[in-house]
Amino acid sequence: MNRVAVVGSGPAGFYTILRILKKRAVHVDLFEALPVPYGLTRFGVAPDHPEVRNCQERFAEVAGSPHFRFYGNTTVGKDVSVSQLLQNYHAVVFAYGAETSRGLNVPGSQLPGVISARDFVGWYNGEPAKQGLKFTLDRTEDVSIVGNGNVALDVARVLLRQPDDLRSTDMPEHAIAALTKSTVKKVHIVGRRGPVQSAFTTKELRELLVEPQVQLDPIVNLTEYIELAKPLGRAEKRKMELLLKGSTSPSAQRTWSLDFMQSPSEFKGEGDLLQSIEWTINTFAPGSKSDVVPTEKSVTTPTDLAVLSIGYKSVELPGMKEAGMTFIKDKGILENHRGHVTGVPGAFAAGWLKTGPTGVIASTMMDAFSVGDEVVSYLESVANTKLPGADDLDLPYAVSWNDWLEIDRQEIDRGKSYGKPREKFVSVPDMLNAL
């Protein structure tokens, strides 16, 4: 039987495995750096979107296959090398996603009052690497989010919602406590292009527009933007209709704005708070409705905290280059053709490492299925030599699937006393101590 290693246990990894196991009898070993599985469905999806996490039930079904093994708490590139995996398996699928954020190289972007949305999201979702972070929510009234994708709207919603409404979610207690002390009154979401080109989806927008006690400021020049971008597609049209209607809440404790055609050119601050952001005003580039260019004009707005939400980014694993793989730095992807990693037969990329960090779980799923198909047809073409898989790997600290089920059981149990679906362990030692 062929042996396949998959690196990363988020949606891309699991959906690739699901597809492979559906089409071919192979052994699959799944390597995950953390003791707990599911990647961004655990650490990225907002706690108040539990239905989006339902895919985890399907992943657990996959993990129940007799041909599946989980090696949690096992970092590829450290506990096991990339070359070792390539030697020990007929195919290796790299699906470890995008764990860092794109940065912004403008004056002041390194100030403590400028944080990344990735860090903030990881923090409120209990991601171990983000637990040491401290945010100034108890001294912040005005937040500016740079970028207007769904992550930006998630961050805004978490900041704008009444913290009591989050108590029934699986947001960890420390985050709920910090949000309860939050003094945030206003959230600006600022995009470099126009409303029609904004990246957030209608569902996320609708959610914020119907949020009680939260109001969206009317958008300046909205009808002009819409006229300029016509004809609109179905999704754009529905999104613009929603924007034209605005918030449904008659009163507001907190407000938010959607600002367009601005890019930050300088952050100014003192201590851990910001004072202001200078924005360059953009203009649509002639002949193109989607692309913008900066003008000479600028505007300065006062703000206490800036959240950069301009995209996630994958990182290269140690040993990839030596194994002959090319990591394309500016795109943050592993060079590949339809998932086949260029130059290394048997190596595959899936998920955001393959496509770049865009799209929803549904798009990652379909893409992972296509990679799964590629893996299966590749396996059909290779000799079925006997390979050791994980048998000769020295992994004394690996966390098995049954170990995870025990962590899972304890987290759910801890949640009961708070009346929530789960209280996550937020550090690796705590996860391991549960075993």
Place this chain on the structure above:
Amino acid sequence: MLRTILKSPAPVRCIQSSLYRGAVFRPAAMRAFSASAIASHGHIHKPKPGEELHITFITKDGEQIKVEAAQGDNLMDIAQAHGLDVEGACGGSCACSTCHMIIDPEYYDEMEEPSDDENDMLDLAFGLTETSRLGCQVKMTPELDGVRVALPAMTRNLQAKDFNR
């Protein structure tokens, strides 16, 4: 247009509609419904004798699969229970677009309009048509007896950007 429960299983017809580009109606590939095809997931009810509602699913390969269903069950659960390739990532809670299905236009008009929430998700579906629905949101009723439902091709080599619009 009302349909009676007694109506015989839907005849196999060729629909001259561009909406069905991805799904060829091929009578030769017809497969009889068999109870043994029921897989582990999907939560459906056994129809009461004489109240069976008929559905013909057209897979992405153009295969026609006829099934009998009970009133009240939804198209996603029914398709999954019969082992069809429908993922349903959010478990039928209208939070993704992975159970996107294309409904026979003749029957589409018999259905209630999709809700705003469903339309929000359909906006993200690949290969959206004018008679697209989320399978999890369409419950079988006697009016839908005989409906044909095409499952869009799932495994095209997609770019993530295909989903942004």
